[in-house]
Amino acid sequence: MEWLTGNFGDFWSTYSTLIFQVGVHALLALSIWLTLSCGLLSLANAAFMGIGAYVSALLTLHLGWSFGAVLLAGGLAPAAVALIIGAPVLRLSGVYLAMATLAFGEVVRITILNLEITGGPEGLNGIPLATEGWHIVLILALTVYGLARLRRSKVGRAFEAIKEDEVAARLMGINVDRYKLLAFVLGGFIAGVAGALNAHFTFFISPREYGFESAVDILTMAVLGGTSGLFGPILGASILTLLPELLRSLHDFRSLVNGAILVLVVLFLPKGIWEPRRIRAWFKRLKGAKA
Amino acid sequence: MNAPNLLSIRNVGKHFGGLHVLQDVSFEVPAGSIYGLIGPNGAGKTTVFNLITGLLAPSSGNIAFRGESLLGLEPYRITHRGIARTFQNIRIFREMDLLENVMVGVHEHLNYGPAALFFNTPAYRAAEKRARERARELLTWVGLDHKADLLADNLSYGDQRKLEFARALATEPKLLLLDEPVAGMNPSEKAILMEEINNIRERGYGVFMIEHDMRFVMGLCDRIAVLNFGRIIAEGTPDEVRNNPEVIEAYLGKEDAA
Amino acid sequence: MLEQQLLNALTLGSVYALFALGFTLVFGVLAIINLSHGAMFMVGSYAALTLVTRLDAPLWAAMLGAMLISGTLGLLVDVLILKPLRARNAPHLIPMIATIGVSIMLTSAAQGLFGAEVLRFPDDTLPAGEFVIGEVHVRALEIAIVAIAFVLMAALFTTLKRTQLGRALRAIAESPKAAWLLGINVEGLFHVTSFVAAALGGIAGVLIGLDFNAITPQMGQPILQKGIAAIILGGMGDIRGALFGGLFLGFAEVLSKAYLSSQMGDAVAFGLLFLILLVRPSGLFGRKLERKA
Numbered sequence: 001m002e003w004l005t006g007n008f009g010d011f012w013s014t015y016s017t018l019i020f021q022v023g024v025h026a027l028l029a030l031s032i033w034l035t036l037s038c039g040l041l042s043l044a045n046a047a048f049m050g051i052g053a054y055v056s057a058l059l060t061l062h063l064g065w066s067f068g069a070v071l072l073a074g075g076l077a078p079a080a081v082a083l084i085i086g087a088p089v090l091r092l093s094g095v096y097l098a099m100a101t102l103a104f105g106e107v108v109r110i111t112i113l114n115l116e117i118t119g120g121p122e123g124l125n126g127i128p129l130a131t132e133g134w135h136i137v138l139i140l141a142l143t144v145y146g147l148a149r150l151r152r153s154k155v156g157r158a159f160e161a162i163k164e165d166e167v168a169a170r171l172m173g174i175n176v177d178r179y180k181l182l183a184f185v186l187g188g189f190i191a192g193v194a195g196a197l198n199a200h201f202t203f204f205i206s207p208r209e210y211g212f213e214s215a216v217d218i219l220t221m222a223v224l225g226g227t228s229g230l231f232g233p234i235l236g237a238s239i240l241t242l243l244p245e246l247l248r249s250l251h252d253f254r255s256l257v258n259g260a261i262l263v264l265v266v267l268f269l270p271k272g273i274w275e276p277r278r279i280r281a282w283f284k285r286l287k288g289a290k291a
Numbered sequence: 292m293n294a295p296n297l298l299s300i301r302n303v304g305k306h307f308g309g310l311h312v313l314q315d316v317s318f319e320v321p322a323g324s325i326y327g328l329i330g331p332n333g334a335g336k337t338t339v340f341n342l343i344t345g346l347l348a349p350s351s352g353n354i355a356f357r358g359e360s361l362l363g364l365e366p367y368r369i370t371h372r373g374i375a376r377t378f379q380n381i382r383i384f385r386e387m388d389l390l391e392n393v394m395v396g397v398h399e400h401l402n403y404g405p406a407a408l409f410f411n412t413p414a415y416r417a418a419e420k421r422a423r424e425r426a427r428e429l430l431t432w433v434g435l436d437h438k439a440d441l442l443a444d445n446l447s448y449g450d451q452r453k454l455e456f457a458r459a460l461a462t463e464p465k466l467l468l469l470d471e472p473v474a475g476m477n478p479s480e481k482a483i484l485m486e487e488i489n490n491i492r493e494r495g496y497g498v499f500m501i502e503h504d505m506r507f508v509m510g511l512c513d514r515i516a517v518l519n520f521g522r523i524i525a526e527g528t529p530d531e532v533r534n535n536p537e538v539i540e541a542y543l544g545k546e547d548a549a
Numbered sequence: 550m551l552e553q554q555l556l557n558a559l560t561l562g563s564v565y566a567l568f569a570l571g572f573t574l575v576f577g578v579l580a581i582i583n584l585s586h587g588a589m590f591m592v593g594s595y596a597a598l599t600l601v602t603r604l605d606a607p608l609w610a611a612m613l614g615a616m617l618i619s620g621t622l623g624l625l626v627d628v629l630i631l632k633p634l635r636a637r638n639a640p641h642l643i644p645m646i647a648t649i650g651v652s653i654m655l656t657s658a659a660q661g662l663f664g665a666e667v668l669r670f671p672d673d674t675l676p677a678g679e680f681v682i683g684e685v686h687v688r689a690l691e692i693a694i695v696a697i698a699f700v701l702m703a704a705l706f707t708t709l710k711r712t713q714l715g716r717a718l719r720a721i722a723e724s725p726k727a728a729w730l731l732g733i734n735v736e737g738l739f740h741v742t743s744f745v746a747a748a749l750g751g752i753a754g755v756l757i758g759l760d761f762n763a764i765t766p767q768m769g770q771p772i773l774q775k776g777i778a779a780i781i782l783g784g785m786g787d788i789r790g791a792l793f794g795g796l797f798l799g800f801a802e803v804l805s806k807a808y809l810s811s812q813m814g815d816a817v818a819f820g821l822l823f824l825i826l827l828v829r830p831s832g833l834f835g836r837k838l839e840r841k842a
Contacts, residue, residue, distance in 0.1 A: 041642055088827045095582050095645070095785075099777055100826040103819045106774065110816040146409055153408045153419070154394075154401045161384055161395045168382040171344055173370035173399035173462055212770065216649055223646055256661065259653030266647040267633060 023136035027194035029221040029233035031187040038183040039163035041098045043215040045191040047105035048078035050210030052192025053199040067130040074196025075189040082188035112207040123206030131201040226272025297322040297497045303352030325498045330518035375464035377455045385444035393426035396461025429457040469500040562799020563698035569779040569791035571749035577722045577786035578742045585648040587773030588655035593619040593751025594758035616748040623747020659766040668764045778822040
């Protein structure tokens with residue numbers, strides 16, 4: 001018994017950061033999944049994460065709010081921003097939307113970089129270590145549960161309809177603009193909470209973490225894992241967080257592997273790794289072969 | 292007997308820059324009737340549908356539904372008012388199964404909020420159950436219920452049209468706009484659809500269709516309007532229209548044997 | 550002072566325009582956003598540097614070599630990655646994501662091969678000499694950069710407007726299927742376009758590498774974002790738009806850095822981009838994204 005807990009203790013202290021990261025990345029991947037599920041390619045989630053991280057960190061550092069309160073604020077702040085820019089931005093579609101959200105992300109990053117209160121390029125240091133494992137697990141579980149319920153409901157069907165054929169969706173009585181805004185704002189909220197959680201266990205944040213590269217990483221996780229369901233983004237987040245650790249010996253070339261994975265998945269597994277339909281078909285063929 | 296007509300199109304014009312697609316188009320669709328819109332290709336028929344459903348705004352004129360103007364309304368609001376539509380080139384949701392496709396149609400009639408959704412309340416469950424049952428009912432009505440769990444993409448052409456029909460009915464419309472509903476169907480399928488449209492007329496729905504199949508249109512519609520080069524050249528009962536010299540001329544060589 | 554800044558702006562802007570041209574060429578003809586274009590820019594720079602330092606090539610040869618190398622890389626990306634995706638009729642987002650992967654791979658490879666430090670061209674490679682006109686210092690290098698950029702752009706414009714090849718490309722930009730039905734070798738021209746666009750990106754990289762005399766593996770990143778900004782400003786898919794957008798961006802950046810603050814330069818560019826997208830997504834000369842098959 002002691003051997004088990006002893007080893008677990010060692011395991012935990014070595015890998016807890018990694019596991020926390022998987023959790024946070026899973027939340028981020030789910031946040032972009034949400035917007036993708038309604039046909040929106042939004043690259044703003046890294047920026048939303050950044051807003052959540054900074055707002056929550058500043059509230060903790062300067063106003064001493066409780067952790068629960070800063071988490072909530074960390075989610076509400078980017079959600080509010082999403083609400084404001086959402087209406088005009090979401091009128092764009094496809095690539096234009098991607099570009100606009102990218103540009104927005106850059107504006108946010110540069111703003112953070114230049115404000116005094118955010119510590120400028122040096123970032124914020126000394127954020128109290130408030131996040132614990134159970135916070136992440138709980139929030140991830142709630143998010144997965146909430147999104148799963150959403151998917152099965154009329155909202156999920158509306159998203160799917162909008163993603164497939166916006167015009168037909170409108171003519172079925174769906175208020176497309178409102179639903180797109182919902183996906184965008186809710187995605188922003190989740191990303192913001194993820195940012196707040198992250199800030200409170202890495203105790204140091206800087207604008208560099210919330211730019212184009214992070215936005216691309218988040219997208220990669222969702223695309224890699226598969227966007228047909230909720231498990232895909234979590235799988236993708238896990239793989240892309242753990243893989244660089246496993247490949248640590250490759251040093252600089254682990255980015256190379258990341259990029260290669262992206263290309264290969266796009267070419268050979270267009271819907272990502274976890275694609276229920278393909279997996280089911282594969283199983284059927286297996287059974288058929290045995291019989 | 293002075294109830295407003297179901298659909299009232301008055302002096303509607305539409306132009307794109309210098310291109311006049313519709314000019315001074317007027318007609319009335321009375322409640323509980325089946326109305327047809329025919330005309331050579333490119334006459335502007337689908338544009339009329341696009342104007343009614345709010346996808347386009349008329350350059351001039353007015354469109355009123357049950358006495359209230361539809362101008363300036365968003366398409367989804369027009370659907371809420373009671374107008375549903377099918378498409379010439381079929382726009383079903385291919386990646387969803389049949390049941391889900393029809394359930395999308397029920398969307399606006401499901402009134403639960405985020406709390407009910409999140410906590411899986413009895414009210415939510417009951418609403419979803421009703422939606423599912425209604426969808427099944429409609430699928431059964433068009434003869435597709437045994438395929439309810441199939442992906443819409445896997446349907447045959449004729450079945451896809453039936454699905455679109457069922458989905459449009461799911462929105463509980465008072466007026467159903469059908470854009471070439473029998474294109475690509477074989478005679479027995481057409482006969483079945485003719486039967487179904489007559490049935491829904493009996494249930495009080497109004498139907499407004501665009502079609503090229505003359506036998507279908509003449510056999511089903513109470514009144515027909517003929518559009519040519521963006522203008523109405525004739526309007527009346529099938530017999531009146533059939534014998535109208537202008538109509539015959541417009542269709543010279545293009546008319547299916549009546 | 551102002552004239553000096555305007556000169557700097559012209560230099561920077563013409564290279565931005567060159568880069569944006571390659572980018573918009575791919576968008577117009579292949580209808581995809583090739584996010585590896587920034588990496589081609591970076592590759593061109595390193596290629597020229599290597600040719601100069603390892604093979605003692607004269608600068609003009611290194612430039613040609615850089616264009617060849619980036620061009621070939623662009624061609625490979627098209628043949629190996631974009632072509633299978635076209636065959637599958639993948640929605641626009643998918644090739645875009647694939648090119649992101651390529652970009653990451655190339656950047657990482659460059660870092661692995663050359664290290665992350667800032668590299669420079671040897672001093673004797675750069676054309677020396679400076680003219681003084683009034684109070685403005687004009688480096689021979691700047692003249693060379695602007696000249697090369699404009700010559701290449703002019704060549705591109707002429708090809709597109711006056712030659713059979715150009716007409717074929719414009720036909721494809723309108724509708725690949727129609728072009729194919731007319732007997733145009735659409736697939737082959739996709740390859741050619743990818744090659745030329747990447748080559749233009751590569752030479753732009755060399756020019757910027759010379760102008761700032763700083764080459765790093767990450768240099769493709771900011772230029773990519775600016776390229777996107779440039780073509781959105783000027784209108785995606787339109788080559789006049791790329792020229793205008795690139796120049797405008799160069800001027801906006803240099804002038805805001807000089808007269809507002811150095812950090813705000815980038816913020817201005819992106820803020821502008823964001824606003825333009827909201828107000829007029831098709832840019833000044835732009836065309837709609839969806840085109841007929």
